[in-house]
Amino acid sequence: MRILRHILVSALLLATVQAAAAQVGVGTGFVSPLNLYGTEALYSVERKGKTIGHYRLRFDQQADRLQVDIEMQLQIRVLALFNYHFEYAAQEQWSTDGQLQKLNVRIDDDGALTLHRIERQNDRLCRVEAAVCEPLGQRLLTSNHWHPQLPLQQQLLNTLTGEVSELNVTELGRETVQLGNEAIVATHYQLGGDLDDTHSWYDQNGRWLGMEFSARDGSRIRVRLQPEAVPLALKEAP
Numbered sequence: 426m427r428i429l430r431h432i433l434v435s436a437l438l439l440a441t442v443q444a445a446a447a448q449v450g451v452g453t454g455f456v457s458p459l460n461l462y463g464t465e466a467l468y469s470v471e472r473k474g475k476t477i478g479h480y481r482l483r484f485d486q487q488a489d490r491l492q493v494d495i496e497m498q499l500q501i502r503v504l505a506l507f508n509y510h511f512e513y514a515a516q517e518q519w520s521t522d523g524q525l526q527k528l529n530v531r532i533d534d535d536g537a538l539t540l541h542r543i544e545r546q547n548d549r550l551c552r553v554e555a556a557v558c559e560p561l562g563q564r565l566l567t568s569n570h571w572h573p574q575l576p577l578q579q580q581l582l583n584t585l586t587g588e589v590s591e592l593n594v595t596e597l598g599r600e601t602v603q604l605g606n607e608a609i610v611a612t613h614y615q616l617g618g619d620l621d622d623t624h625s626w627y628d629q630n631g632r633w634l635g636m637e638f639s640a641r642d643g644s645r646i647r648v649r650l651q652p653e654a655v656p657l658a659l660k661e662a663p
C-alpha cells in the first residue's frame with residue numbers, strides 16, 4: 426500500500442544539530458547514543474489525530490561495537506472495511522570509530538515480506554542479497570533515525586528500499602516543542618531531496634524529537650517522542 430510505504434520511508438530517517446556534530450562523526454569518532462536516549466526511545470505514530478502505531482529504538486553499547494535494534498508496527502483500518510498491518514524490524518552494528526558494519530532489515534508489508542542485508546566489505550558498504558557485492562557507498566548513515574548527524578548528509582542508506590536516497594537538508598529555525606509537561610527547544614529541518622516533504626525536529630543535544638509529513642491522501646502523519654522516554658538530564662525549560 427503506497428501510503429504506508431511513504432509513511433515508512435519518511436518515518437525512518439533521523440537527524441542532528443550542530444552542537445552534536447562537534448561530538449559525533451562519521452568515521453571521525455563516535456559518541457554513544459545512550460547519552461541521548463538511554464537504552465530505549467519510544468515514539469508514537471499518528472494520523473488524523475489517532476495513534477496508528479509506534480516506532481522504537483533500543484541501544485546496546487558493547488566494548489567493541491554498538492548494536493541498535495529498531496522496530497515499527499502500524500495498524501490502520503481502511504474505510505472501515507479492512508485492516509492494514511505493517512511491521513518493520515532492523516538491526517545495525519557500528520564500530521567504535523563510527524562506521525556502519527552490518528545492517529539487517531525485515532519488512533512485513535501486510536503479508537508481503539522484504540529482506541535487506543548489507544555489510545561492509547573492503548571498506549565499502551555492499552548489498553549482499555545477490556551473489557556478488559553491490560556497492561552502495563563508503564560512509565553512509567541509515568534512515569533509522571537515531572544518528573545525530575543526518576542533517577549534515579547529502580545521501581543516506583534507505584533501509585526500506587536498500588538503495589541510497591539523496592537529501593538536501595534545510596534548517597528552518599528554532600521552535601519550542603511540547604513534550605508532556607516539558608518545553609524543549611528544537612531545531613526544525615526539512616530533509617529535502619528524495620524526502621522533500623519530511624519535516625523533523627531535534628533538540629539541542631542532537632536527539633530526534635519527532636517529524637511530520639503528508640500522506641498520499643493529504644493527511645499529515647506525525648511521529649512523536651513519548652514523554653516517558655525522555656532522560657531527565659536532557660529535559661529543558663522554555
